[in-house]
Amino acid sequence: xxxxxxxxxxxxxxxxxxxxxxxxxxxxxxxxxxxxxxxxxxxxxxxxxxxxxxxxxxxxxxxxxxxxxxxxxxxxxxxxxxxxxxxxxxxxxxxxxxxxxxxxxxxxxxxxxxxxxxxxxxxxxxxxxxxxxxxxxxxxxxxxxxxxxxxxxxxxxxxxxxxxxxxxxxxxxxxxxxxxxxxxxxxxxxxxxxxxxxxxxxxxxxxxxxxxxxxxxx
Amino acid sequence: xxxxxxxxxxxxxxxxxxxxxxxxxxxxxxxxxxxxxxxxxxxxxxxxxxxxxxxxxxxxxxxxxxxxxxxxxxxxxxxxxxxxxxxxxxxxxxxxxxxxxxxxxxxxxxxxxxxxxxxxxxxxxxxxxxxxxxxxxxxxxxxxxxxxxxxxxxxxxxxxxxxxxxxxxxxxxxxxxxxxxxxxxxxxxxxxxxxxxxxxxxxxxxxxxxxxxxxxxxxxxxxxxxxxxxxxxxxxx
Numbered sequence: 150x151x152x153x154x155x156x157x158x159x160x161x162x163x164x165x166x167x168x169x170x171x172x173x174x175x176x177x178x179x180x181x182x183x184x185x186x187x188x189x190x191x192x193x194x195x196x197x198x199x200x201x202x203x204x205x206x207x208x209x210x211x212x213x214x215x216x217x218x219x220x221x222x223x224x225x226x227x228x229x230x231x232x233x234x235x236x237x238x239x240x241x242x243x244x245x246x247x248x249x250x251x252x253x254x255x256x257x258x259x260x261x262x263x264x265x266x267x268x269x270x271x272x273x274x275x276x277x278x279x280x281x282x283x284x285x286x287x288x289x290x291x292x293x294x295x296x297x298x299x300x301x302x303x304x305x306x307x308x309x310x311x312x313x314x315x316x317x318x319x320x321x322x323x324x325x326x327x328x329x330x331x332x333x334x335x336x337x338x339x340x341x342x343x344x345x346x347x348x349x350x351x352x353x354x355x356x357x358x359x360x361x362x363x364x365x366x367x
Numbered sequence: 368x369x370x371x372x373x374x375x376x377x378x379x380x381x382x383x384x385x386x387x388x389x390x391x392x393x394x395x396x397x398x399x400x401x402x403x404x405x406x407x408x409x410x411x412x413x414x415x416x417x418x419x420x421x422x423x424x425x426x427x428x429x430x431x432x433x434x435x436x437x438x439x440x441x442x443x444x445x446x447x448x449x450x451x452x453x454x455x456x457x458x459x460x461x462x463x464x465x466x467x468x469x470x471x472x473x474x475x476x477x478x479x480x481x482x483x484x485x486x487x488x489x490x491x492x493x494x495x496x497x498x499x500x501x502x503x504x505x506x507x508x509x510x511x512x513x514x515x516x517x518x519x520x521x522x523x524x525x526x527x528x529x530x531x532x533x534x535x536x537x538x539x540x541x542x543x544x545x546x547x548x549x550x551x552x553x554x555x556x557x558x559x560x561x562x563x564x565x566x567x568x569x570x571x572x573x574x575x576x577x578x579x580x581x582x583x584x585x586x587x588x589x590x591x592x593x594x595x596x597x598x599x600x601x602x603x604x
Contacts, residue, residue, distance in 0.1 A: 210536065210582035211575050212543035214554050219575065222567030305438040312547065312558075319440055332448035340437045340445060347436035 153331035154338045164321025165342065167235070171307040171317060175242030176300045182243060183250025190255040201251070208248035213309050217241045221313050238310040246303050253299060257292035290357075290366050297354040301347050308343075318342070378566045379573040391556030392577060398473050398552060399539040405478025406485055406538065413489025414520060418511075427486065434483030439476070440544055446476045447548045473545035481538050488530045492523035525596055532589040536582050553577055 154161060189201030208216070220241040225231050261284055269279045308319045316324070322339045326332055378384050416427035434442070447469060451462045462468065496519060504514040524531075546555035557574035561567030 207575075207579060210540070211578045212540040212554060214543045214546065215557070215571055215574055215578065218554070218558060218561070218567065219571040222561065222571055226568055301436075308438040308440045309544070311440060319438070319444070323444070326448065332444075333452050336441060336445045336449045340441050343438055343441060344433065344436045348432060351432075351436065 151334050151338055153325065153329040153334045157325045157329070160321055160325060161318070161338075164316060164318040167316060168304075168307050168318040171235070171238060171242060171310060171315075172300075172304040174239045175246050175303045175307065178239070178243030179246030179250045179299075179303060180296070182247035184254050186247055186251035187254025187258060190251060191258050205248045205251050208245055209252075213241075213245050213306055214312055216245045217309060217313055220244070234310070234313045234315045238313060238315050242303065242307065242310075246299070246306070249299055249302070250296070253292055253295045256295075257288040260291050261288055287366065290361060294354045294358040294361070297350060297357065301350040301354070304350070305343065305347060374569060375564070375566050376569050378560050378564050378569050384560055384564075387551075387556045387559065388553075388573070388577075391551060391553040391574075394470070394550060394552040395539060395542055395577075395581075398470070398477060398542040398545060398550070401474045402477035402481060402542065403535065403538055405475065406481035406534075408478075409482035409485025409487075410489050410520070410524070412482060413486035414493065414515060414523075416486065417490050417493045418515060431483045431486045431490075434480055435487060439480050439541055440547060442480055443473065443476045443544060443548060446472045469545070469548045469550050473542065473548065473550050477538060477541055477545070480541070481534060484534055484537075485531065488527045488534065489523060491530075492527035493519065495526055496522055525598060528589070528593055528596065532585070532593075535589070536585055539581055539585075540578065 186201050186205060189197050190205070192198045192201070217238060221234070221237045224237055224240070265283065265287075266279060269283050274282070307317060310317050311320045311323070314320070319339060322335050326335045329335065379388070412427045412430060415423060416431065450472075451459050454462065465471070500522070501514065501519065504518040505511070509517070542552055543554035545552055546558065549555070551559070553574050557567075557570040560570040564570070
Protein backbone atom coordinates (compact mmCIF):
# COMPACT_ATOMS: atom_id res chain seq x y z
CA UNK A 150 0.00 0.00 0.00
CA UNK A 151 2.81 2.39 0.89
CA UNK A 152 4.91 1.46 -2.11
CA UNK A 153 5.78 5.06 -2.99
CA UNK A 154 7.09 5.40 0.57
CA UNK A 155 9.02 2.13 0.86
CA UNK A 156 10.71 2.73 -2.50
CA UNK A 157 12.12 6.03 -1.22
CA UNK A 158 12.50 5.11 2.43
CA UNK A 159 16.13 6.25 2.69
CA UNK A 160 15.14 9.67 1.42
CA UNK A 161 12.35 9.85 3.99
CA UNK A 162 14.65 8.75 6.82
CA UNK A 163 17.15 11.46 5.88
CA UNK A 164 14.40 14.06 5.89
CA UNK A 165 13.10 12.86 9.21
CA UNK A 166 16.59 12.96 10.74
CA UNK A 167 16.89 16.58 9.67
CA UNK A 168 13.48 17.32 11.22
CA UNK A 169 14.60 15.71 14.48
CA UNK A 170 17.87 17.68 14.49
CA UNK A 171 16.01 20.93 13.90
CA UNK A 172 13.49 20.09 16.62
CA UNK A 173 16.11 19.10 19.20
CA UNK A 174 18.24 22.21 18.56
CA UNK A 175 15.13 24.41 18.60
CA UNK A 176 13.86 22.87 21.85
CA UNK A 177 17.20 23.02 23.70
CA UNK A 178 18.05 26.52 22.45
CA UNK A 179 14.49 27.71 23.00
CA UNK A 180 14.45 26.42 26.58
CA UNK A 181 17.80 27.99 27.49
CA UNK A 182 16.96 31.36 25.95
CA UNK A 183 13.38 31.11 27.24
CA UNK A 184 14.54 30.49 30.83
CA UNK A 185 16.64 33.68 30.66
CA UNK A 186 13.86 35.72 29.03
CA UNK A 187 11.45 34.41 31.66
CA UNK A 188 13.77 35.84 34.31
CA UNK A 189 13.64 39.15 32.45
CA UNK A 190 9.84 39.09 32.63
CA UNK A 191 9.94 39.01 36.44
CA UNK A 192 12.89 41.40 36.66
CA UNK A 193 12.56 44.46 38.89
CA UNK A 194 14.77 46.39 36.47
CA UNK A 195 12.27 48.42 34.39
CA UNK A 196 14.51 48.56 31.33
CA UNK A 197 15.08 44.78 31.25
CA UNK A 198 11.41 44.11 31.90
CA UNK A 199 10.13 46.33 29.07
CA UNK A 200 12.76 45.23 26.61
CA UNK A 201 12.03 41.55 27.21
CA UNK A 202 8.26 42.08 27.19
CA UNK A 203 8.38 43.91 23.86
CA UNK A 204 10.61 41.20 22.38
CA UNK A 205 8.25 38.43 23.52
CA UNK A 206 5.05 40.20 22.47
CA UNK A 207 6.37 41.03 19.01
CA UNK A 208 7.49 37.46 18.38
CA UNK A 209 4.22 36.05 19.65
CA UNK A 210 2.19 38.15 17.25
CA UNK A 211 3.95 37.31 14.00
CA UNK A 212 3.79 34.00 12.12
CA UNK A 213 6.74 31.63 12.30
CA UNK A 214 7.06 31.50 8.51
CA UNK A 215 7.75 35.22 8.48
CA UNK A 216 10.41 34.87 11.21
CA UNK A 217 12.08 32.15 9.15
CA UNK A 218 12.07 34.38 6.06
CA UNK A 219 13.21 37.39 7.98
CA UNK A 220 16.30 35.66 9.36
CA UNK A 221 16.94 34.10 6.00
CA UNK A 222 17.14 37.60 4.47
CA UNK A 223 18.48 39.46 7.48
CA UNK A 224 21.45 37.37 8.57
CA UNK A 225 23.42 37.70 5.32
CA UNK A 226 22.94 41.48 5.43
CA UNK A 227 24.26 42.04 8.95
CA UNK A 228 27.09 39.55 8.72
CA UNK A 229 28.03 40.06 5.08
CA UNK A 230 28.16 36.36 4.30
CA UNK A 231 25.65 33.70 3.41
CA UNK A 232 24.43 30.96 5.71
CA UNK A 233 23.07 27.52 5.05
CA UNK A 234 19.27 27.27 5.26
CA UNK A 235 19.74 24.82 8.14
CA UNK A 236 21.68 27.32 10.21
CA UNK A 237 19.30 30.18 9.57
CA UNK A 238 16.28 27.94 10.22
CA UNK A 239 17.76 26.77 13.53
CA UNK A 240 18.35 30.37 14.64
CA UNK A 241 14.78 31.31 13.68
CA UNK A 242 13.35 28.40 15.67
CA UNK A 243 15.41 29.22 18.77
CA UNK A 244 14.44 32.90 18.63
CA UNK A 245 10.76 32.18 17.90
CA UNK A 246 10.17 29.31 20.34
CA UNK A 247 12.09 31.08 23.12
CA UNK A 248 9.28 33.66 23.30
CA UNK A 249 6.78 30.87 24.01
CA UNK A 250 9.07 29.03 26.43
CA UNK A 251 9.71 32.34 28.23
CA UNK A 252 6.04 32.66 29.15
CA UNK A 253 6.05 29.10 30.53
CA UNK A 254 9.11 29.89 32.64
CA UNK A 255 7.60 33.18 33.81
CA UNK A 256 4.48 31.48 35.14
CA UNK A 257 6.66 28.74 36.63
CA UNK A 258 8.79 31.28 38.50
CA UNK A 259 5.71 33.20 39.62
CA UNK A 260 3.97 30.05 40.88
CA UNK A 261 6.35 29.91 43.82
CA UNK A 262 4.93 31.72 46.81
CA UNK A 263 6.96 34.06 49.00
CA UNK A 264 5.86 32.05 52.05
CA UNK A 265 7.71 29.03 50.76
CA UNK A 266 10.92 31.04 50.47
CA UNK A 267 10.41 32.52 53.95
CA UNK A 268 9.79 29.06 55.39
CA UNK A 269 12.98 27.77 53.81
CA UNK A 270 14.96 30.77 55.05
CA UNK A 271 13.66 30.22 58.58
CA UNK A 272 15.09 26.71 58.60
CA UNK A 273 18.49 28.28 58.08
CA UNK A 274 18.95 27.41 54.39
CA UNK A 275 21.14 29.60 52.23
CA UNK A 276 19.76 31.22 49.06
CA UNK A 277 21.68 28.88 46.81
CA UNK A 278 20.41 25.92 48.80
CA UNK A 279 16.83 27.19 48.52
CA UNK A 280 17.19 27.54 44.79
CA UNK A 281 18.84 24.14 44.48
CA UNK A 282 16.59 22.07 46.75
CA UNK A 283 13.25 23.92 46.74
CA UNK A 284 12.64 26.49 44.03
CA UNK A 285 14.07 24.77 40.98
CA UNK A 286 12.63 21.28 41.67
CA UNK A 287 9.14 22.60 42.41
CA UNK A 288 9.03 25.10 39.57
CA UNK A 289 10.41 22.50 37.18
CA UNK A 290 7.79 19.92 38.10
CA UNK A 291 5.05 22.50 37.68
CA UNK A 292 6.33 23.60 34.28
CA UNK A 293 7.03 20.13 32.96
CA UNK A 294 3.61 19.50 31.31
CA UNK A 295 3.68 22.85 29.48
CA UNK A 296 7.31 22.37 28.49
CA UNK A 297 6.51 19.00 26.94
CA UNK A 298 3.51 20.48 25.12
CA UNK A 299 5.63 23.34 23.75
CA UNK A 300 8.31 20.85 22.71
CA UNK A 301 5.68 18.98 20.66
CA UNK A 302 4.57 22.25 19.07
CA UNK A 303 8.22 23.01 18.21
CA UNK A 304 8.52 19.57 16.63
CA UNK A 305 5.44 20.29 14.49
CA UNK A 306 6.69 23.78 13.66
CA UNK A 307 9.90 22.46 12.14
CA UNK A 308 7.79 21.46 9.12
CA UNK A 309 7.65 25.17 8.23
CA UNK A 310 11.38 25.14 7.40
CA UNK A 311 9.89 23.78 4.18
CA UNK A 312 9.52 27.36 2.92
CA UNK A 313 13.26 28.08 2.64
CA UNK A 314 13.87 24.84 0.79
CA UNK A 315 15.35 22.93 3.68
CA UNK A 316 15.05 19.22 2.92
CA UNK A 317 13.30 18.19 6.12
CA UNK A 318 10.54 15.60 6.41
CA UNK A 319 7.72 17.46 4.62
CA UNK A 320 10.01 18.85 1.89
CA UNK A 321 11.34 15.32 1.27
CA UNK A 322 7.75 14.11 1.00
CA UNK A 323 6.84 16.81 -1.49
CA UNK A 324 9.92 16.05 -3.59
CA UNK A 325 8.97 12.37 -3.68
CA UNK A 326 5.37 13.30 -4.45
CA UNK A 327 6.44 15.39 -7.43
CA UNK A 328 8.05 12.29 -8.92
CA UNK A 329 5.70 9.54 -7.80
CA UNK A 330 2.40 11.46 -7.70
CA UNK A 331 1.02 9.32 -4.87
CA UNK A 332 -0.13 12.14 -2.61
CA UNK A 333 -2.47 10.06 -0.44
CA UNK A 334 0.19 7.50 0.50
CA UNK A 335 3.01 9.98 0.86
CA UNK A 336 1.33 12.70 2.90
CA UNK A 337 -0.67 10.04 4.75
CA UNK A 338 2.62 8.44 5.82
CA UNK A 339 4.02 11.82 6.92
CA UNK A 340 0.85 12.55 8.89
CA UNK A 341 0.95 9.14 10.61
CA UNK A 342 4.61 9.56 11.63
CA UNK A 343 3.95 13.03 13.05
CA UNK A 344 0.81 11.78 14.77
CA UNK A 345 2.60 8.90 16.52
CA UNK A 346 5.31 11.18 17.89
CA UNK A 347 3.07 14.07 18.89
CA UNK A 348 0.30 11.89 20.33
CA UNK A 349 2.80 10.02 22.53
CA UNK A 350 4.24 13.37 23.56
CA UNK A 351 0.82 14.72 24.54
CA UNK A 352 0.19 11.54 26.58
CA UNK A 353 3.48 12.15 28.43
CA UNK A 354 2.39 15.73 29.15
CA UNK A 355 -0.95 14.48 30.51
CA UNK A 356 0.89 11.94 32.66
CA UNK A 357 3.02 14.66 34.27
CA UNK A 358 -0.06 16.78 34.76
CA UNK A 359 -1.99 14.06 36.61
CA UNK A 360 1.13 13.22 38.63
CA UNK A 361 1.32 16.87 39.71
CA UNK A 362 -2.37 16.89 40.62
CA UNK A 363 -1.90 13.82 42.83
CA UNK A 364 0.97 15.40 44.74
CA UNK A 365 -0.85 18.72 44.96
CA UNK A 366 1.76 20.52 42.89
CA UNK A 367 -0.37 21.92 40.12
CA UNK B 368 33.42 38.19 1.26
CA UNK B 369 31.31 41.20 2.08
CA UNK B 370 28.79 43.08 0.01
CA UNK B 371 27.08 46.41 0.51
CA UNK B 372 23.34 46.36 0.93
CA UNK B 373 21.27 49.33 -0.16
CA UNK B 374 18.00 49.60 1.64
CA UNK B 375 14.97 50.39 -0.47
CA UNK B 376 11.91 50.80 1.70
CA UNK B 377 9.79 52.02 -1.21
CA UNK B 378 8.90 48.36 -1.93
CA UNK B 379 6.34 48.91 0.81
CA UNK B 380 4.35 51.69 -0.87
CA UNK B 381 5.30 52.17 -4.52
CA UNK B 382 3.36 50.67 -7.40
CA UNK B 383 2.77 47.85 -8.20
CA UNK B 384 3.79 46.60 -4.76
CA UNK B 385 1.16 48.54 -2.82
CA UNK B 386 -1.55 46.80 -4.86
CA UNK B 387 0.02 43.43 -4.03
CA UNK B 388 0.13 44.33 -0.35
CA UNK B 389 -3.52 45.40 -0.31
CA UNK B 390 -4.54 42.18 -2.01
CA UNK B 391 -2.41 40.18 0.45
CA UNK B 392 -3.89 41.86 3.51
CA UNK B 393 -7.40 41.31 2.15
CA UNK B 394 -6.74 37.58 1.67
CA UNK B 395 -5.20 37.23 5.15
CA UNK B 396 -8.27 38.84 6.70
CA UNK B 397 -10.71 36.83 4.57
CA UNK B 398 -9.05 33.48 5.24
CA UNK B 399 -8.85 34.24 8.95
CA UNK B 400 -12.47 35.33 9.27
CA UNK B 401 -14.03 32.58 7.17
CA UNK B 402 -11.87 29.91 8.82
CA UNK B 403 -12.92 31.28 12.20
CA UNK B 404 -16.58 30.67 11.35
CA UNK B 405 -15.78 27.00 10.64
CA UNK B 406 -13.51 26.82 13.68
CA UNK B 407 -16.31 27.82 16.06
CA UNK B 408 -17.76 24.35 15.52
CA UNK B 409 -15.02 23.38 17.97
CA UNK B 410 -17.30 24.64 20.75
CA UNK B 411 -19.83 21.97 19.80
CA UNK B 412 -17.17 19.27 19.28
CA UNK B 413 -15.58 19.95 22.67
CA UNK B 414 -18.96 19.90 24.43
CA UNK B 415 -19.96 16.67 22.73
CA UNK B 416 -16.67 15.08 23.79
CA UNK B 417 -17.16 16.06 27.42
CA UNK B 418 -20.87 15.33 27.70
CA UNK B 419 -21.32 11.97 26.02
CA UNK B 420 -20.04 8.42 26.04
CA UNK B 421 -19.55 5.66 23.48
CA UNK B 422 -19.34 6.66 19.80
CA UNK B 423 -20.40 10.23 20.50
CA UNK B 424 -17.41 10.52 22.80
CA UNK B 425 -14.97 8.61 20.64
CA UNK B 426 -15.57 10.51 17.37
CA UNK B 427 -14.95 14.03 18.71
CA UNK B 428 -11.98 12.69 20.71
CA UNK B 429 -10.44 11.12 17.60
CA UNK B 430 -11.11 14.30 15.62
CA UNK B 431 -9.44 16.51 18.21
CA UNK B 432 -6.41 14.24 18.67
CA UNK B 433 -5.78 13.74 14.95
CA UNK B 434 -6.10 17.40 13.99
CA UNK B 435 -4.04 18.61 16.94
CA UNK B 436 -1.19 16.15 16.51
CA UNK B 437 -0.43 16.57 12.82
CA UNK B 438 1.36 19.78 11.72
CA UNK B 439 -0.95 22.22 9.96
CA UNK B 440 1.32 22.28 6.90
CA UNK B 441 0.88 18.51 6.47
CA UNK B 442 -2.88 18.84 6.89
CA UNK B 443 -2.95 21.57 4.25
CA UNK B 444 -1.04 19.34 1.81
CA UNK B 445 -3.38 16.47 2.58
CA UNK B 446 -6.38 18.62 1.65
CA UNK B 447 -4.75 20.25 -1.35
CA UNK B 448 -2.83 17.36 -2.94
CA UNK B 449 -4.23 14.13 -1.49
CA UNK B 450 -7.91 14.92 -1.05
CA UNK B 451 -8.73 15.45 -4.79
CA UNK B 452 -7.08 12.08 -5.53
CA UNK B 453 -9.80 10.09 -3.80
CA UNK B 454 -12.19 11.11 -6.58
CA UNK B 455 -12.36 9.42 -9.98
CA UNK B 456 -10.56 11.19 -12.84
CA UNK B 457 -13.63 12.86 -14.34
CA UNK B 458 -14.47 14.63 -11.09
CA UNK B 459 -10.83 15.41 -10.36
CA UNK B 460 -10.46 17.30 -13.64
CA UNK B 461 -13.47 19.35 -12.66
CA UNK B 462 -11.96 20.04 -9.21
CA UNK B 463 -8.67 21.15 -10.76
CA UNK B 464 -10.54 23.74 -12.77
CA UNK B 465 -12.16 25.42 -9.79
CA UNK B 466 -10.84 28.98 -9.71
CA UNK B 467 -9.30 29.77 -6.34
CA UNK B 468 -9.32 26.13 -5.24
CA UNK B 469 -6.26 26.75 -3.04
CA UNK B 470 -8.05 29.68 -1.37
CA UNK B 471 -11.07 27.55 -0.44
CA UNK B 472 -8.87 24.68 0.71
CA UNK B 473 -6.88 27.06 2.91
CA UNK B 474 -10.07 28.28 4.59
CA UNK B 475 -11.44 24.77 5.14
CA UNK B 476 -8.14 23.30 6.36
CA UNK B 477 -7.43 26.20 8.71
CA UNK B 478 -11.01 26.13 9.99
CA UNK B 479 -10.97 22.41 10.75
CA UNK B 480 -7.51 22.63 12.35
CA UNK B 481 -8.50 25.52 14.61
CA UNK B 482 -11.78 23.77 15.46
CA UNK B 483 -9.78 20.97 17.09
CA UNK B 484 -7.85 23.50 19.15
CA UNK B 485 -11.03 25.29 20.22
CA UNK B 486 -12.58 21.92 21.10
CA UNK B 487 -9.66 21.28 23.44
CA UNK B 488 -10.05 24.69 25.10
CA UNK B 489 -13.79 24.05 25.44
CA UNK B 490 -13.13 20.73 27.15
CA UNK B 491 -10.79 22.43 29.63
CA UNK B 492 -13.39 25.15 30.22
CA UNK B 493 -16.14 22.59 30.88
CA UNK B 494 -13.84 20.63 33.19
CA UNK B 495 -13.25 23.74 35.28
CA UNK B 496 -16.98 24.11 36.04
CA UNK B 497 -17.88 22.53 39.35
CA UNK B 498 -20.24 19.55 39.54
CA UNK B 499 -22.48 21.53 41.85
CA UNK B 500 -23.36 23.88 39.03
CA UNK B 501 -24.56 20.98 36.89
CA UNK B 502 -26.59 19.65 39.81
CA UNK B 503 -28.06 23.05 40.55
CA UNK B 504 -29.15 23.46 36.93
CA UNK B 505 -30.72 19.99 36.86
CA UNK B 506 -32.49 20.57 40.16
CA UNK B 507 -34.42 23.48 38.66
CA UNK B 508 -36.09 20.94 36.39
CA UNK B 509 -34.01 21.63 33.28
CA UNK B 510 -33.35 18.79 30.87
CA UNK B 511 -29.71 17.91 30.18
CA UNK B 512 -29.93 19.73 26.84
CA UNK B 513 -31.34 22.85 28.48
CA UNK B 514 -28.68 22.67 31.18
CA UNK B 515 -25.89 22.73 28.59
CA UNK B 516 -27.62 25.24 26.34
CA UNK B 517 -28.54 27.84 28.98
CA UNK B 518 -26.13 27.33 31.88
CA UNK B 519 -23.02 25.29 31.25
CA UNK B 520 -21.96 26.32 27.73
CA UNK B 521 -22.43 30.08 28.31
CA UNK B 522 -20.44 29.83 31.53
CA UNK B 523 -17.67 27.76 29.92
CA UNK B 524 -17.50 30.24 27.02
CA UNK B 525 -16.93 33.13 29.40
CA UNK B 526 -14.18 31.13 31.12
CA UNK B 527 -12.38 30.41 27.85
CA UNK B 528 -12.69 33.86 26.27
CA UNK B 529 -9.00 34.71 26.92
CA UNK B 530 -7.86 31.50 25.20
CA UNK B 531 -10.34 32.11 22.37
CA UNK B 532 -8.74 35.52 21.87
CA UNK B 533 -5.34 33.89 21.57
CA UNK B 534 -6.81 31.40 19.14
CA UNK B 535 -8.33 34.21 17.05
CA UNK B 536 -4.88 35.79 16.84
CA UNK B 537 -3.35 32.43 15.97
CA UNK B 538 -5.76 31.85 13.09
CA UNK B 539 -4.41 34.92 11.25
CA UNK B 540 -0.84 33.88 11.98
CA UNK B 541 -1.52 30.35 10.77
CA UNK B 542 -3.16 31.65 7.60
CA UNK B 543 0.40 32.46 6.49
CA UNK B 544 0.97 28.73 5.93
CA UNK B 545 -1.47 29.02 2.99
CA UNK B 546 1.37 30.60 1.01
CA UNK B 547 2.81 27.11 0.55
CA UNK B 548 -0.13 26.22 -1.71
CA UNK B 549 0.15 29.52 -3.54
CA UNK B 550 -2.46 31.67 -1.83
CA UNK B 551 -1.27 35.25 -2.30
CA UNK B 552 -1.80 36.41 1.29
CA UNK B 553 0.45 38.81 3.23
CA UNK B 554 3.42 36.48 3.78
CA UNK B 555 3.26 35.31 0.18
CA UNK B 556 3.30 38.95 -0.93
CA UNK B 557 6.45 39.65 1.08
CA UNK B 558 8.09 36.60 -0.46
CA UNK B 559 6.97 37.59 -3.94
CA UNK B 560 8.39 41.10 -3.52
CA UNK B 561 11.58 39.60 -2.11
CA UNK B 562 12.06 37.42 -5.16
CA UNK B 563 11.24 40.15 -7.71
CA UNK B 564 13.17 43.04 -6.13
CA UNK B 565 15.74 41.21 -3.93
CA UNK B 566 14.67 43.45 -1.07
CA UNK B 567 13.55 40.62 1.17
CA UNK B 568 14.46 42.30 4.42
CA UNK B 569 12.29 45.35 3.75
CA UNK B 570 9.42 43.24 2.44
CA UNK B 571 9.40 40.82 5.39
CA UNK B 572 9.76 43.67 7.88
CA UNK B 573 6.74 45.31 6.24
CA UNK B 574 4.75 42.08 6.56
CA UNK B 575 5.77 41.81 10.23
CA UNK B 576 4.44 45.29 10.88
CA UNK B 577 1.14 44.34 9.27
CA UNK B 578 0.76 41.27 11.51
CA UNK B 579 1.75 43.33 14.55
CA UNK B 580 -0.88 45.97 13.83
CA UNK B 581 -3.45 43.26 13.20
CA UNK B 582 -2.82 41.57 16.54
CA UNK B 583 -2.75 44.87 18.43
CA UNK B 584 -6.20 45.61 16.97
CA UNK B 585 -7.54 42.20 17.92
CA UNK B 586 -6.18 42.45 21.47
CA UNK B 587 -7.84 45.85 21.83
CA UNK B 588 -11.20 44.62 20.53
CA UNK B 589 -11.18 41.46 22.63
CA UNK B 590 -10.39 43.53 25.73
CA UNK B 591 -13.62 45.43 25.11
CA UNK B 592 -15.58 42.20 24.56
CA UNK B 593 -14.15 40.65 27.72
CA UNK B 594 -15.18 43.59 29.87
CA UNK B 595 -18.70 43.47 28.35
CA UNK B 596 -19.38 39.79 29.09
CA UNK B 597 -17.61 39.53 32.45
CA UNK B 598 -19.87 38.19 35.21
CA UNK B 599 -19.96 40.68 38.10
CA UNK B 600 -18.14 39.33 41.13
CA UNK B 601 -15.99 36.91 39.17
CA UNK B 602 -12.26 37.43 38.88
CA UNK B 603 -11.01 38.55 35.49
CA UNK B 604 -7.70 37.47 34.10
